[in-house]
Amino acid sequence: MTSSTRAPRLRGGRPDAAAAEELGLTVHDVARDLRRDVADVRLPLPIDGADEASASRDRLLAQLDEHLLPRLAELSSPAVVVVAGSTGAGKSTLYNSLLGEEVSQAGVLRPTTREPVLAFNPADEDVIAEGPITELSRVIRHDGVPRGTALLDAPDLDSFVQENRSIAQQLLEGADLWLFVTTASRYGDALPWQALARATERGASVAMVLNRVPQADxxxxxxxxxxxLRSHGMTDTPLFVVPDVGPHEGLLDEAVVRQIKRWLNMLAGPDRSRAVVVRTLKGSLAALPGWVTSLADAVEAQAESATTLRRTVEAERPAAEKLxxxxxxxGVVAxxxxxxxWRELSGTARIDRVKIRGDRARSSRRAGRARSEALEVLRDDVEAAAQRTLTASGARVEERLRAVLDGPAAPAGGRYAAPETDGRAEARSRAVGRAVASWVAGSDERxxxxxxxxAGAPARAAAKSFGERGLATLLLAAAAGSDDAGRLLARVLGDVATAPVASLRDxxxxxxxAMVGAEIDAVLERLDSPDLADDAATALRLRLAELRRLT
Known part of the structure; x- marks a missing residue:
């Protein structure tokens, strides 16, 4: 019997001819495509079942990455038997005893298994495939491992070290057969049954070791x-009982583990170990449609909720725009x-003291320039008032949308689409600035x-009396709702002022x-995602059909 910690030469690749004949290359292609489409799934809406579906997606990816795809790519590699269990179950001692040599750390300190150990028979070196299990483990050759199998000692499933727990779960996902170790005092705990349910859910082959059982009980x-086991649908699960041998150090007596070693030897050999591999693969493949169906249902539930949210948001548009x-x-902008x-300018610059003779204003160009300069502050005030109005319109609908989407009566998933508290303020400020600047420029164009x-004489006279820019300011003020500006324009322009004022107000x-629309569109943009499209589950449904044809 020999052992070595030197890493062996590893290889990988496409399925060999014999394996391809049994399962077919198509299975590998379907699993690969399924992995891609499952990885693309996103469930952004916080609706009922989304968290569970996300966890299920992660587990499905782990199963594909850790077991199905590596195994389908190298079916001739030995069947991996993982020895797993909770802290203190004695699995490392059992593992070493099966090999007849202490190759995995065991002792009173917890967690005892800090490094996974994968042991295989030296005669299988040429068919050991590189993959997640070999990357996570210390790989050794050992004559005590039956040909066609590889024994893996995993960290404790309930280790207080998070990294150990994660590695243990990864190794379980990658194994072909679980040899689950528990004790007479702990087999009723939740952990063993959670682990076994997990194995059953993914179609894994399982055997169980009940360790340290008092002879009397x-x-x-x-x-x-x-x-x-029968109540959990595991009637055919092999069960091995290891009697309590009391306090001891080192390996268990050969007679204590003989039954388990005999069973492992029954699994050994290329043909028999392949049967284990294929049985687990078929179980895993048979379990996939249920997982994929649930995931596709969750994706479609997201799309349905997104449709409801879009309708809810769009329903706010007409009333908000009308308001x-x-x-x-x-005319409340001013x-x-x-x-x-206006009152200040009327008193200091005598803005409205313009003489009218006949149908036109009378003023010198010098006085007109003075009035135009004086009206600059009014232009600034009108511009600021317009900015406040447009900002208020946007903020008002944002507040309304937040209440609709994140209030007590909000539709499912509304919180995802609801405007962020500070998310729109800066963008709205920039948009308002551009909109008002364009509106103000429109007065100069008019x-x-x-x-x-x-142009008639009244228009040319009005421009002389206020300057072209000053006249544009009066149009802005009147459009914003200043009655004083409107009356002055009526005096100097007559009916000619009506159209440009109305046009600027419109x-x-x-x-x-448009500010209202921008707020609504910003919310809809969050919902305009491929993950929330009506056909988001199409790829999964296609993979599901392919899986059902295979299984």
Whole structure:
């Protein structure tokens, strides 16, 4: 008997001819495609069942990565038998006793198994395939391992070291057969049955070792455990009982583990070990449709919830846009700040003291330039008032959307789509600045149109009295709701002022509605994801159909 800690030469590749004949290359291709599509699944909406589905997806990926794909790629590699269990179950001692040599650390310190150990017969060196198990383990050759099998000692499933627990789960996912070790005092704990349920769920082959059983209680305990196995649908699970030998160090007596060693030798040999591999593979493949169905259902539930959320959000658009337009149309944009500025300018710059003779204003160009300069502060005030109005329109609908999507009566998953508290403020500020700047520029364009080749005498006189920029400011103020500005324009322009003022007011109303639309679209954009599309589960459904044809 020999052992070595020197890593062996490993190889991998596509399935060999004999294995391909038994399972077919198609299975590997389907599993590979399934892995890709499962990895692409995202479940962003926090709806009922999403967390469970995400955990199931992660487990399915682990099963594909750790077991199915590596095993399908190298079916001729020895069947991996993992010795697993909870802390203090004595699995490392059992493992060493099966090999007849202490190759895995065992003792009173916990966790005792800090490094996984994978042992294989030296005659199998050429067919050992590189994969997740070999990468995680210390790989050794050992004559005590029956040909066609590889024995793996895994860390404790309940180790207080998180890394050990994670590695143990990975190794379990990658094994062909689980040899689960528990004790007479702990077989009723939750952990053994959780682990066995996990194995059954993925179709793994399982055997069980009941360790340290007092001779006096052997019949009772064995009978109770067999009853529990039957109740969990595990009637055919091999059960080995190891009697309690009392305090001891080192290996168990050969007679104590003889039954388990005989069973392992029955599994040995290329043909018989392949039967174990194929049985577990078929069990795993048979379990896949149920997993994929549940995952596809979860993806479709996400899409259905997203559709409901989109409808909920869109339902807010008409009323919110109308409210924004009505606020502008009502002429409330100017507000107290513009009115106060007008009174100031009326007293200091005598803005409204323009003489009218006949149908036109009378003023010198010098006085017009003075009025235009004085009106700059009014332009600033109108611009600021318009910015406040558009900002308020956006903020109001954001608040409404947050209440609808994250309130007590919110649809499922609404919190995901609800506006973030600070997420939109900066973007809204930039958008409002651009919108108001464009609106203000529109007033200059309308003055230019008034003063075109066909301009009448009243328009040219008004431009002389206030300057073109000053006249544009008056149009802005009137459109924003300043009655004083509107009356002055009526005096100097007559009915000609009506159209540009109305046009500017409509333009501002459109921009306010656009701010509302931008807030709603920002929410819809979060829902406009391939993960939430109506056909998001199509790829999984296709893989499911392929799996059902194979199984």
């Amino acid at each position: 052997l019949t009772t305990i064995r009978g109770d455990l067999m009853t529990r 924004a337009r009505d606020a502008v149309a009502a 507000g107290a700040s513009v009115e106060a500025r 003055v230019a149109a008034l003063l075109g080749p066909d 333009d501002l109303a459109d921009r306010a509605a």
